[in-house]
Amino acid sequence: MNSLTQDAALHGSAVGLTADTITFRGGQPLKGRIEVRGAKNLVTKAMVAALLGETPSLLKAVPNISDVRVVSGLLEIHGVRIKRDDASGDLHLDPSNVESAHMAEINAHAGSSRIPILFCGPLLHRLGEAFIPDLGGCRIGDRPIDFHLEVLRNFGAVIEKLPDGIRMSAPDGLSGAKIQLPYPSVGATEQVLLTAVRATGRTELRNAAIEPEIMDLINILQKMGASISVDADRVIRIEGVDRLEGYRHRAIFDRNEAASWASAALVTKGDIFVAGARQAEMLTFLNVFRKVGGAFEIEEDGIRFYHPGGDLKPVVIETDVHPGFMTDWQQPLVVALTQAHGVSIVHETVYEQRFGFVDALVDMGATVQLHRECLGSEHCRFGQRNFLHSAVISGPTKLHGADIEVPDLRGGFSHLIAALAADGVSRVSNVGIIARGYENFIQKLHDLGADFTVES
Numbered sequence: 538m539n540s541l542t543q544d545a546a547l548h549g550s551a552v553g554l555t556a557d558t559i560t561f562r563g564g565q566p567l568k569g570r571i572e573v574r575g576a577k578n579l580v581t582k583a584m585v586a587a588l589l590g591e592t593p594s595l596l597k598a599v600p601n602i603s604d605v606r607v608v609s610g611l612l613e614i615h616g617v618r619i620k621r622d623d624a625s626g627d628l629h630l631d632p633s634n635v636e637s638a639h640m641a642e643i644n645a646h647a648g649s650s651r652i653p654i655l656f657c658g659p660l661l662h663r664l665g666e667a668f669i670p671d672l673g674g675c676r677i678g679d680r681p682i683d684f685h686l687e688v689l690r691n692f693g694a695v696i697e698k699l700p701d702g703i704r705m706s707a708p709d710g711l712s713g714a715k716i717q718l719p720y721p722s723v724g725a726t727e728q729v730l731l732t733a734v735r736a737t738g739r740t741e742l743r744n745a746a747i748e749p750e751i752m753d754l755i756n757i758l759q760k761m762g763a764s765i766s767v768d769a770d771r772v773i774r775i776e777g778v779d780r781l782e783g784y785r786h787r788a789i790f791d792r793n794e795a796a797s798w799a800s801a802a803l804v805t806k807g808d809i810f811v812a813g814a815r816q817a818e819m820l821t822f823l824n825v826f827r828k829v830g831g832a833f834e835i836e837e838d839g840i841r842f843y844h845p846g847g848d849l850k851p852v853v854i855e856t857d858v859h860p861g862f863m864t865d866w867q868q869p870l871v872v873a874l875t876q877a878h879g880v881s882i883v884h885e886t887v888y889e890q891r892f893g894f895v896d897a898l899v900d901m902g903a904t905v906q907l908h909r910e911c912l913g914s915e916h917c918r919f920g921q922r923n924f925l926h927s928a929v930i931s932g933p934t935k936l937h938g939a940d941i942e943v944p945d946l947r948g949g950f951s952h953l954i955a956a957l958a959a960d961g962v963s964r965v966s967n968v969g970i971i972a973r974g975y976e977n978f979i980q981k982l983h984d985l986g987a988d989f990t991v992e993s
């Protein structure tokens with residue numbers, strides 16, 4: 538990479554990514570050390586939790602990703618004062634003057650993230666009403682919010698659908714409830730937590746999601762003064778309290794980002810030390826990574842992921858809720874599976890349309906077939922509903938350069954590493970989406986020795 542290009546890349550990453558397209562010259566193994574900071578899927582919720590405190594909060598290890606900026610914007614229009622130190626990742630949130638925002642300001646955030654739906658409970662407690670814009674997030678299925686709305690109704694919220702969002706009020710306040718989720722949804726579990734902690738009385742949540750990011754949100758709420766217990770059988774019990782304080786907390790690391798870089802090491806026959814990654818939260822990923830033929834070394838300050846030589850092996854996996862194989866891990870791993878000797882199967886059971894990224898891999902020479910049937914031991918919710926949610930990957934196939942367009946966050950990362958592994962030149966467009974969840978990814982690719990040019 539020449540210095541002008543490098544400047545452009547570094548500038549792009551420093552300002553949160555102005556780049557839209559990156560041209561890769563494939564064939565370089567990615568080698569070196571990068572750091573992952575707080576998890577996108579915790580940090581954004583922890584920021585919403587700060588709304589519940591009567592005093593300021595300090596969240597540490599916050600990554601510079603666009604989802605954090607979106608949630609900061611939403612909090613600021615509700616009167617929360619936010620100060621951020623990019624270098625340390627410290628985020629100060631002062632909710633002393635929470636106020637209703639104007640509809641126009643709220644709607645300016647429409648379609649930008651899924652987090653606004655989690656503002657409901659805290660805003661109902663603080664202001665007695667909440668306006669929620671249309672949601673965004675990755676287009677990987679329908680992504681309904683029926684569980685969220687049902688949960689909120691259980692607490693006593695009155696919900697009115699508007700042409701461009703939702704209005705909610707709580708004329709009689711919010712009271713604890715007995716809730717059973719139809720599926721252990723991450724977002725709906727967080728909805729219950731963020732609402733129940735200040736509701737009157739007890740809440741019992743059955744069939745809760747128990748992802749590590751949810752456990753970290755519970756840690757934060759407990760620091761704020763909440764009373765929450767987690768039983769072994771997906772039951773969470775919350776005793777509502779009258780007042781919560783601010784918190785000081787270091788966010789759990791981003792295990793999805795760590796798993797993505799691990800797959801990047803495997804795909805490019807490289808060697809990447811991911812500082813900040815920890816074993817416990819990645820146990821299931823590490824088992825599969827090793828089965829495919831990857832190697833890792835767990836150190837105190839991170840995990841080294843590398844291709845130890847030899848052939849990669851095919852695997853059969855099903856994505857699932859925690860402690861299963863996470864749906865956000867499959868896309869970069871599928872790129873590695875195109876290089877494995879034999880037939881692999883990935884059955885996606887969490888989202889019905891999460892294989893949009895494979896068209897580009899096929900354009901690059903991969904052999905991947907999608908099926909409507911459940912190709913796994915489980916019959917999932919999508920089997921009878923005509924969704925292409927099982928992938929059969931035959932390898933190894935040589936990948937060659939192509940012009941490809943990023944469809945979503947994780948699919949986008951898989952495109953980057955496919956381009957890095959391919960012979961020749963690839964032009965990857967719409968890369969801005971990747972900055973939603975991968976901090977400074979252009980800088981990191983540069984530090985790991987990737988050969989590319991950024992167009993802004």
Ligand SMILES: CC(=O)N[C@H]1[C@@H](OP(=O)(O)OP(=O)(O)OC[C@H]2O[C@@H](n3ccc(=O)[nH]c3=O)[C@H](O)[C@@H]2O)O[C@H](CO)[C@@H](O)[C@@H]1O
Binds near residue numbers: 681887
């Ligand atoms: C910001 C964030 O944390 N995003 C994560 C979160 O998304 P998110 O919280 O949106 O995911 P959920 O666990 O809620 O969704 C799982 C499944 O439940 C369905 N569902 C969910 C809610 C609802 O009201 N009705 C309904 O049918 C969804 O369509 C999906 O099929 O968990 C997912 C599953 O680990 C991850 O892939 C996402 O990265």
Ligand SMILES: C=C(OP(=O)(O)O)C(=O)O
Binds near residue numbers: 651674677
């Ligand atoms: C699907 C994801 O995120 P979101 O829920 O924010 O769209 C993801 O992180 O892969």
